[in-house]
Amino acid sequence: MTPHSQPYDLLIIGGGINGAGIAADAAGRGLKTILCEQGDLASATSSSSSKLIHGGLRYLEQYEFRLVHESLAEREVLLRKAPHIIKPLRFCLPHERHLRPAWMLRVGLFLYDHLSKRVTLPASKSILFNTNSPLVNNITKGFEYSDAWVEDARLVVLNAMDAHNRGATILPRTRCIEAKRQGDLWQVTLQDQISKEVTTISSRALVNAAGPWVNRVFDKALHEAAPNNIRQIRGSHIIVPRIHDQPQAYILQNTDGRIVFVIPFEHDFSLIGTTDVEHKTSLDHISISDDEKQYLITVVNKYFQQKIDKADIITSYSGVRPLLDDDADNPQAITRDYTLELDHSNNQPPLLSIYGGKITTYRKLAEAAVNKLSPFFNEEGKTITQSWTADTPLPGGDFDSKELLSQKLTSEYPWLPDSLNQRLVTNYGTLCYKILGNAKSIQDLGPLIGSDLYEKEVGYLFNNEWAQTAEDILWRRSKLGLRFSKNEIRSLEQLFNTLNS
Structure with missing residues (x-):
């Protein structure tokens, strides 16, 4: 890294989906943007998702109607933006009478179909499972609906490439070790994690999009108290040899109210997840527990004719979601919505911190973040253009099919x-x-x-x-x-x- 004499407009800490999305949006609006990420792009939570672009059917139970509406609308936007890495996916939802009643599922799917305009995806419907079904014989009825699949880590990389193509500087394996306000600028000290070289960058605004590390940035780099508490929720997945040969994914209900996805993965495998458990140990060591493995295996074996055990697990992965602490009693009830926390007290250079969010709504989050910061740059005499990302394909996405x-x-x-x-x-x-x-x-x-x-x-x-x-x-x-x-x-x-x- 080399010193920069001219200040940046925006320095973003964190190279996950939120940071990369903000970098792309900001660079496309003419802001001089730089992003630093302590590891590889998408090396943490953003590569450890269930890899779905979805409205969040189960969020309806928490009355998260705004989030579901926005997510469903974004599903259509992202299918257009990235047709190479995002594809439609049909889901089968087996019905079990002693769990959610059929009327509740029908109402939920009706809302899912109509909370936002569907353009490319077919509506939900009731289905009967015949003798060719991979499910156990006593499951004969269910429902089918549409969502989408995404190569999650590539979504991050393509947003970073989009930002770079529009003039942004992208610095993976670069840690922010200190950030402090001096006059009307942020002075940010960055360290290359390979060469250990240290450089100081000045910026008019700072975005803390460090994901699970968002509050650690406050503690270690900003040396001030974080404005919000977060709950670290670990979601884990296992990958096994493919347990059915159908193109659909399955969404399985469990007696604890949670759901588990079984998704066709890389042609020959099944991706199974996710869990929702409090993560109370180091963020430097995130991995699936034996209890989580057994939980996923038990749910799958309850529904599928082909049984699996721990010996079938080819690999697993876990990610920690930094969810805003809303005093929910259990992890699955915590909101997946996002909060943008802006601090510019006493006319100091602005700091925007990102809490929560989900991969489906990253573009709207990025748009909202840049909108929130735009007034500060207008004061500098810049003309900040309107948001542009909804109708512009990501790199490589400029094709018909x-x-x-x-x-x-x-x-x-x-x-x-x-x-x-x-x-x-x-x-x-x-x-x-x-x-x-x-x-x-x-x-x-x-x-x-x-x-x-x-x-x-x-x-x-x-x-x-x-x-x-x-x-x-x-x-x-x-x-x-x-x-x-x-x-x-x-x-x-x-x-x-x-x-x-």
């Missing part, structure tokens, strides 16, 4: 294997041309590292998407970690040693 893009690749690169064709379209959309370029054969993509990952793609991710380690690629830029052998991982690590040298 995956099928047509895949056919175009087949025509232009007839040697491209079908599996690689599909993965490139799904991960990158039209950005895949930056990887394929003028390649005339598979050999032009360089050595095969593992699965269908070639050296040319690794180079692209290193140079364009801030990937620095094998883990960055295998678990965030993709999910190829499910298929890589130990030897292939070592080969990828060796390649990164060369790229970083």
